[in-house]
Amino acid sequence: MAVTKIVEVPISAEVPIGPQHPALHEPLLLRVYADGEEVVRVEINTGYNHRGIEKLCEKNTFYKDIFIVGRVCGICNAVHANCYVRAVEQILGIEPNNRAKYLRVLSMELERIHSHMLINAVMAENIGFENLFMQIMLDREMVMKAKEILTGSRVMADFMMVGGVRRDIDDVKRARLKDILLKLRPKVEYYKKVFEEDETIFKRLAGVGVVKRRDALAHGLLGPVARASGIRIDSRASDKYDAYGDIPFKVITRDEGDTWARMMVRWDETLESIEMSIYILDKLPSDGNPVPDERKLPRRFPPGEAFTRVEAPRGELTYYVMSDGKSLNPYRVKIRTPSFNNIINSTFMYLKHTIADVPVILTSLDPCISCMERATVIDLEKGVKYTVPFKVLAGGKP
Amino acid sequence: MALSSFLNLLRRVRLVESVNDVIKIVERYAVEKGSIKPDRMLFVVKPESVRKLFEELVDKVGYERFYLSTVVGSDMKEENRFRLDYYVVILPEERTIVIRTYIPRDQPVIDSIVDVVPAALSAENETYDLLGIVFKGNPALRRGFFVSSDVVDKGVYPLRKDAAGV
Numbered sequence: 001m002a003v004t005k006i007v008e009v010p011i012s013a014e015v016p017i018g019p020q021h022p023a024l025h026e027p028l029l030l031r032v033y034a035d036g037e038e039v040v041r042v043e044i045n046t047g048y049n050h051r052g053i054e055k056l057c058e059k060n061t062f063y064k065d066i067f068i069v070g071r072v073c074g075i076c077n078a079v080h081a082n083c084y085v086r087a088v089e090q091i092l093g094i095e096p097n098n099r100a101k102y103l104r105v106l107s108m109e110l111e112r113i114h115s116h117m118l119i120n121a122v123m124a125e126n127i128g129f130e131n132l133f134m135q136i137m138l139d140r141e142m143v144m145k146a147k148e149i150l151t152g153s154r155v156m157a158d159f160m161m162v163g164g165v166r167r168d169i170d171d172v173k174r175a176r177l178k179d180i181l182l183k184l185r186p187k188v189e190y191y192k193k194v195f196e197e198d199e200t201i202f203k204r205l206a207g208v209g210v211v212k213r214r215d216a217l218a219h220g221l222l223g224p225v226a227r228a229s230g231i232r233i234d235s236r237a238s239d240k241y242d243a244y245g246d247i248p249f250k251v252i253t254r255d256e257g258d259t260w261a262r263m264m265v266r267w268d269e270t271l272e273s274i275e276m277s278i279y280i281l282d283k284l285p286s287d288g289n290p291v292p293d294e295r296k297l298p299r300r301f302p303p304g305e306a307f308t309r310v311e312a313p314r315g316e317l318t319y320y321v322m323s324d325g326k327s328l329n330p331y332r333v334k335i336r337t338p339s340f341n342n343i344i345n346s347t348f349m350y351l352k353h354t355i356a357d358v359p360v361i362l363t364s365l366d367p368c369i370s371c372m373e374r375a376t377v378i379d380l381e382k383g384v385k386y387t388v389p390f391k392v393l394a395g396g397k398p
Numbered sequence: 399m400a401l402s403s404f405l406n407l408l409r410r411v412r413l414v415e416s417v418n419d420v421i422k423i424v425e426r427y428a429v430e431k432g433s434i435k436p437d438r439m440l441f442v443v444k445p446e447s448v449r450k451l452f453e454e455l456v457d458k459v460g461y462e463r464f465y466l467s468t469v470v471g472s473d474m475k476e477e478n479r480f481r482l483d484y485y486v487v488i489l490p491e492e493r494t495i496v497i498r499t500y501i502p503r504d505q506p507v508i509d510s511i512v513d514v515v516p517a518a519l520s521a522e523n524e525t526y527d528l529l530g531i532v533f534k535g536n537p538a539l540r541r542g543f544f545v546s547s548d549v550v551d552k553g554v555y556p557l558r559k560d561a562a563g564v
Contacts, residue, residue: 213462237492309494336521340520344523345517
């Protein structure tokens with residue numbers, strides 16, 4: 001019998017998850033409303049980590065801003081700096097040489113490897129595999145070392161410069177980097193196999209938080225989340241910025257759209273990034289010094305605007321930079337990080353799942369709170385109402 | 399070999415068509431055209447037609463052929479108006495186009511598109527909290543989630559050029 005009448009019941013249990021979060025060690029409050037165990041509504045509440053970076057950028061010079069935008073996010077600082085620097089280069093009309101472009105891509109791919117390994121490790125921890133977490137984190141340390149060899153710093157690289165990069169590498173470093181990557185590859189292949197074949201992991205992740213292709217696009221979800229729903233978007237492949245036009249790579253997509261697919265997309269991308277990094281080290285061009293002379297960089301900025309996109313580990317990251325031609329400071333810098341879309345617009349994903357699934361789904365989005373929190377975040381459910389048939393009100397089973 | 403290159407050509411032709419569909423719709427609303435570096439087509443439209451434009455896009459080409467990447471609001475104080483840029487990425491080719499509109503600074507109100515394109519939610523809320531642009535019809539607009547409460551108490555929108563004390 002079709003239900004003809006519906007009564008809205010305004011009572012549900014509110015379960016605050018966070019701000020000290022079960023999924024990630026970053027502050028975010030998910031206000032989950034549950035009907036029994038079932039999630040009926042989710043509100044996202046943030047603002048615990050806001051720093052006002054866009055305003056700060058307007059108050060500092062174009063060159064100082066390179067260091068400010070690097071601090072938006074610790075894990076993906078190279079992509080932030082790269083995106084900003086390329087926008088400034090567009091305004092100035094400068095182009096770095098090929099060696100600099102290859103080195104930039106290398107630093108960004110190393111970042112993708114360690115970022116994807118981190119979130120897979122956190123996922124392992126969240127579903128109760130603490131040993132796996134420690135193993136992955138141990139091997140991730142090799143990538144951090146590689147990043148230190150390349151950029152001089154484990155985490156905060158500050159590697160990008162207008163017109164090039166800040167350091168060059170010699171053949172000794174090149175050999176060491178390649179050695180690390182070759183050692184890392186079988187380990188990542190093994191972890192991928194674990195996620196693929198272990199029955200417990202598969203049962204915990206498969207079918208949880210399914211996103212359909214159409215929903216993902218309508219809500220503007222990006223990166224591995226979109227690619228796991230069968231959407232082939234990758235700004236590396238479409239914009240071909242820096243050296244991505246020269247380096248062969250595959251865009252990984254899957255059709256399942258669930259949490260497991262998102263984690264598998266990340267493992268496959270990690271392997272792809274390792275291949276790309278090895279390719280770069282083998283084919284590194286030597287067409288001059290990649291480090292520009294800082295004293296010879298332009299001191300005047302023509303009026304102009306640029307909108308650059310970069311494929312961060314979490315998805316498409318965009319920068320809009322505008323110069324009014326009157327001062328050394330940018331008139332407007334707008335940063336839109338992938339987590340900003342992925343976290344705020346994705347509350348529909350939790351509905352109909354149990355409370356225990358919430359941390360798993362959230363982790364599968366690879367949330368980066370400090371990325372997101374330079375901007376405001378509000379989400380009140382839009383248009384989603386939960387309804388209970390008369391039958392249940394009368395004490396019957398749904 | 400010949401077959402694969404032929405298929406490739408066919409694919410390319412279809413890609414071009416898909417971009418053209420979207421651009422044709424946007425062009426009809428445009429009052430001015432331009433470009434933003436690197437190679438992003440720019441269409442300036444009237445503020446009242448933004449919502450109609452997105453409605454028509456969803457209607458004619460559907461959600462699977464584009465997504466809204468972001469909305470950039472800027473304070474053009476000297477011209478006494480706000481500027482809103484809607485960045486739309488056309489799939490499957492991933493070509494970014496910009497839909498730009500201007501609204502007066504003393505009456506910063508525009509129709510919300512959040513019920514047409516849900517992806518606008520995060521961007522509209524952010525623009526409201528930082529610039530004070532009201533998106534009429536967005537039920538989730540609220541101050542104070544992003545900026546700290548002392549700034550809200552002062553009634554300051556931090557990204558406005560005349561914002562004091564931020």
